[in-house]
Amino acid sequence: MASMTSPFEPHDVTWNSVSPRLVTARLVPGTISLGIPAVAGIVLAVTVSPWFWILAGVPAFFLLWSILLVPRQVRAIGYAERDDDLLIRKGVMFRSMVVVPYGRMQYVDVEAGPLDRRLGLAKVQLHTASVGTDAQIPGLPPDEAARLRDRLASRGEARLAGL
Numbered sequence: 657m658a659s660m661t662s663p664f665e666p667h668d669v670t671w672n673s674v675s676p677r678l679v680t681a682r683l684v685p686g687t688i689s690l691g692i693p694a695v696a697g698i699v700l701a702v703t704v705s706p707w708f709w710i711l712a713g714v715p716a717f718f719l720l721w722s723i724l725l726v727p728r729q730v731r732a733i734g735y736a737e738r739d740d741d742l743l744i745r746k747g748v749m750f751r752s753m754v755v756v757p758y759g760r761m762q763y764v765d766v767e768a769g770p771l772d773r774r775l776g777l778a779k780v781q782l783h784t785a786s787v788g789t790d791a792q793i794p795g796l797p798p799d800e801a802a803r804l805r806d807r808l809a810s811r812g813e814a815r816l817a818g819l
Contacts, residue, residue, distance in 0.1 A: 678795030
């Protein structure tokens with residue numbers, strides 16, 4: 657019986673990982689948005705009524721879930737440059753892999769919000785002829801994001817010139 661190969665693990669592909677600092681960048685906003693209701697619920701449960709422990713417990717549960725899940729999600733993100741295309745994978749339970757041919761790229765953005773800049777991270781966003789393509793690589797060090805942007809742009813131009 658022939659061995660099954662996964663559509664998410666092409667052979668002869670070396671995956672590049674994103675920075676582990678992306679875990680912090682994803683957990684900080686969640687901790688703030690879930691931590692405030694949890695603390696408010698605790699204060700109300702202690703001062704007003706024990707029924708407010710429910711208000712504290714629900715966001716605390718989702719915060720704990722995020723703390724356990726986000727590191728696995730970040731480890732699942734990867735990208736690989738091949739001769740004719742770029743592969744981007746993500747997801748733990750619901751996995752996806754996007755293949756972007758260099759000749760289909762229209763332009764490449766590098767973005768970084770305030771928290772990303774503080775943590776030394778950037779995101780490379782690929783824009784293609786297809787509006788449905790979700791081609792982005794978050795959590796890259798700025799120098800790697802700049803290198804990837806320049807390399808993808810030059811490969812895209814070379815493929816377009818050959819058409």
